[in-house]
Amino acid sequence: MNWVGKDTTKKRESQEGLKNRGFQFWAKSGIFDERNTRNGASKASGWCPKPEAFFFYIGVALLQGRNERENRAGMAMKLREDIRNIAIIAHVDHGKTTLVDHMFRQTGTFRANQDVGTRVMDSNELERERGITILAKNTAVFYKSDGGSTVKINIVDTPGHSDFAGEVERTLKMVDGVLLLVDAAEGPLPGTKFVLKKSLELSLQPIVVINKIDRKDARPHEVLDEVFELFLSLGAKDHQLDFPSVYAIAKQGIAKRELDDPSASLKPLFESIVQKVPPPPGDVELPFQMLVTTIDYNDYLGRLGIGRVTRGTIRMGAPMKIIHRDGSVEDARVTKIYVFEGLKRVEVQEASAGDIIALAGMEDVDIGETIAEASDPTPLPFVSIEEPTLSMNFVVNNSPFAGQEGKYVTTRHLGERLAREIRSNVSLRVELTDSPDVFKVSGRGELHLAILIETMRREGYEFQVSRPEVIYKRIDDVLCEPMEHVIIDVPDEHVGVVIENLGQRKGEMKNMIQVQGNTRLEFIVPARGLLGFRSEFMTQTKGTGILHHNFHGYEPYKGDLMHRTRGALVVLEDCMAVPYAMWKLQERSTFFVEPGVRVYKGMIVGENSREYDMVINVCKTKHLTNMRASGSDEAVRLEPPHILTLEQAIEWIGDDEYVEVTPLSIRLRKRYLDHNERNRMSKKKAEIADI
Ligand SMILES: Nc1nc2c(ncn2[C@@H]2O[C@H](COP(=O)(O)OP(=O)(O)OP(=O)(O)O)[C@@H](O)[C@H]2O)c(=O)[nH]1
Ligand SMILES: [Mg+2]
Secondary structure, three states, rough: EEEOOOOOOHHHHHOOOOOOHHHHHHHHHEEEEEEEHHHHHHOOOOOOHHHHHHHHHHHHHHHHHHHHHHHHHHHOOOOOOOOEEEEEEEEOOHHEEEEEEEHOOOOOOOOOOOOOOOOOOOOOHHHHOOOOOHHHHEEEEEEEOOOOOOEEEEEEEEEOHHHHHHHHHHHHOOOOEEEEEEEEEOOOOOHHHHHHHEEEHHOOOOEEEEEOOOOOOHHHHHHHHHHHHHHHHOOOOHHHHEEEEEEEEEEOEEEEOOOOOOOOHHHHHHHHHHHOOOOOOOOOOOOOOEEEEEEEEEEOEEEEEEEEEOOEEEEOOOOEEEEEEEOOEEEEEEEEEEEEOOOOEEEEOEEEEEOEEEEOOOOOOOOOOOOOOOOOOOOOOOOOOOOOEEEEEEEEEEOOOOOOOOOOOOHHHHHHHHHHHHOOOOEEEEEEEEOOOOEEEOOOOOOHHHHHHHHHHHOEEEEEEEEEEOOEHHHHHHHEEEEEEEEEEEEEHHHHHHHHHHHHHOOOOEEEEEEEEEEEEEEEHHHHHOOHHHHHHHOOOOOOOOOEEEEEEEEEOOOOOOOOOOOOEOOOOOOOOOOHHHHHHHHEEOOOOOOOOOOOOOOOEEOOOOOOEEOOOOOOOOOOOOOOOOOOOOOOOOOOOOOOHHHHHHHHOOOOEEEEOOOOOOEEEOOOOOOOHHHHOOOOOOOOOOO
């Protein structure tokens, strides 16, 4: 075993930051997280602490404390020694889902000849397309340990992208240990810090996995030191600093305690899990109690509440109570109990403390609520999920093409869909606005909202979205805005241009270091300054730069920022885009559409090279004459259009513009389609192009 943390000076320093830890329970108890999910979108929800919630949770905490004291004082607890519950956490792309693939393979989860592919846990269509995990998922493997016993390891695979951090925060409530994966070349990044902080707060046992040691630029020892520094900076307790660590090549299913060990399997990792992660603490003989941390749907069974059994045993048909987050209690009966095994959900007749299960039969249960035995309906505290930082308006489609491509188009459709979403997407918020056709949807970042939009569009919804806006807050009467911690790796020659760009976006440089031929830049940047930055960054670094960012916190407003430096090409009248007209305009602009597409008055078909908007007659054809002048007929050679992806479109639009989203198209448009009306509404008149 490779134990880190022999440096006692560092340990001593670390203890300074650990005082008053006991107060953290209150921060996590959910008192400050009164999200009104049960009423769906029909009520604007707030985040203020409510006095009744406060007393309710104090009651909960006292009861919990009493139960624990009784447990300790009473007879020996009956624990599940045969179970370990772990979450795999890391910055995006450090190899979590790949590691789970090999944990499956090496525990006989698949048949020997079964063709299962890679990253099998990323089962959702968008996850496979984008190569990232979006939803946290449960699975389990059975491992036969060196000691001879078979241990069930329940595994939660979590997303690494910061926009889905809400998934990680709540699923950590199901586990007793975490595998913290860190890329052996990249080292700890903002995402690593976030997930480690959350798991240290919950006192989970960490196992550090330095992954991708096969990379040519791997620097495993250095990275392990950096991880240790990170533990220290996050105020880890002494026993947490004594974390076990392994080196791994997740892609080949290899883990080793020392770099030159001859290991060819994940055995050292499995053994660390069995030896170091404690078995789940709940007594199987106490009354049943479970916190719902995830919701799933099943066509046959309806809503499934997923969570880890905190204590007791549940049997099919047993009378239960749901304790809702507002304190109300409702009768419920379990119709099916499932446990997770590999990629399957397996039906069982009973489950007990430590098991991670899915329960059917409770249509009204929501995330953060407790299911408990009818005789002792004691609620469990939930984690507070961090607040959204970005909001957008979802608007019923009122473009001239509305209703032509989608199945669900009306206000009712949109409202019901969003209400359904917030029941399982915990870090999303939906509010009604003054206009019945407009819903304000807030999330943790552009990708969080873009994934929702893309999912809805694939389900057949048609709607429009406005430019994202960051959510400001007044703290001690000072206007504050969300800031992002940005880490950038670029080849040295692009450093200047990146620093200049972020400077214009009010970024403040915190650090600059040389890492193996690349420069690593660290910035704190207003979140609104990052809108639209990624695509510029990619162009400026010719695709060689790597950008990571995570929510940093709220800071006083940094002043005005420039958004787009270029105007829009706005269509003059409904028609079909004609190559000739596009060709005449292409020197002054970049088109977002192919020739031949139908366009409408007020639609945006491209970007002007100047800063003002230009109204264009994209349907203009060449005057036909009887004369054929030899050599003067120019061939129409069009530049390929720059077709924007959903995220690029969202980043590009200005305040007076919308992205129209349908199952078939992504169009950009002016909010006011009529040119005169638009000119009246805006101070600056658009130029009419002469072609
Ligand atoms: N060289 C190398 N590449 C690896 C290793 N493990 C994973 N990868 C690659 O890293 C990429 C990301 O892997 P994933 O398993 O999707 O990473 P993840 O942490 O689950 O990503 P998110 O869930 O989106 O945060 C894939 O292209 C993997 O093939 C490894 O040990 N060595
Ligand atoms: Mg993943």
